[in-house]
Amino acid sequence: MPLIIIKTSEPEVSTDRVEQIHEQAETILSSVLKKSRDYVMSILEFDQKISFALESGSPTAYIEIKNIGILTPEITEILSKEITAVISKNLGTNPERVYIEFQHFERHMWGWNGSTFA
Amino acid sequence: MPLIIIKTSEPEVSTDRVEQIHEQAETILSSVLKKSRDYVMSILEFDQKISFALESGSPTAYIEIKNIGILTPEITEILSKEITAVISKNLGTNPERVYIEFQHFERHMWGWNGSTFA
């Protein structure tokens, strides 16, 4: 952690663009959550079948952001703004068609390197 | 939110059938949770490699349902019944091979339109 999973209805973009999205999203998580870039993971899933607001033909994204440590309303507000901008800019998604789920975890509920952070 | 993600071991079905599953699932969430259809998102993932009860050859589904606001035992009971029926009817899945995870969220833990619902 921190970790971000981005599911988009858009078809796969170029490798360069994929790397840019990874890099921009990870930089935001690292900066806002004050965690080293070395611990940030990001996952992109293209071509998802997503319907939203009675419509499935427009670019739509569903994002999950996970962290060890409390995510306050102030933090989720900033993350929502900045991550939505990345999606909008790189994939042409209308911000009104972007949902983000936030979850925080206790240290023993996150595994890494065959152990946990407890 | 509400949001539903349906992962099925079944191969992709026709576009018409995909739209029917979206429509039926979203109608149930909207109706049971008393939220506008305009805020319901549904995601379908086909061809998933799923093993359950020591067996991976039969149609199997794993579903996640997420909502802002408490999901009581009464509500999850109704949603499990109605959503499982949609999967069973449209994809031929035995209800005994359907799992549903329910999660509820505080308002600041859900982002939309570059902000949150806080």
Added chain:
Amino acid sequence: MPLIIIKTSEPEVSTDRVEQIHEQAETILSSVLKKSRDYVMSILEFDQKISFALESGSPTAYIEIKNIGILTPEITEILSKEITAVISKNLGTNPERVYIEFQHFERHMWGWNGSTFA
């Protein structure tokens, strides 16, 4: 439940190897969590676009483990060790590039067979 979802950056492996990963992961969950194998579900997702620690070219995995009933620090420690070993052995993934998210659920927050475990 218990349920495990394994997302790996590695390309799809042979059907035999897929079955082995299912079997090994399910055996561990059943044994450590003391639940019947009949109720364990496992899902494998290959070819995921994952970036971690500023790098997207090495085998990387993100895993979710879900259970009804409390997951103590002792349990998550054991599961992290054993499940990471399965990933490392079968997919050649460095344990330092494996994250595992753990979540536990109340009985009414898990649906099965058109009902819940409440």
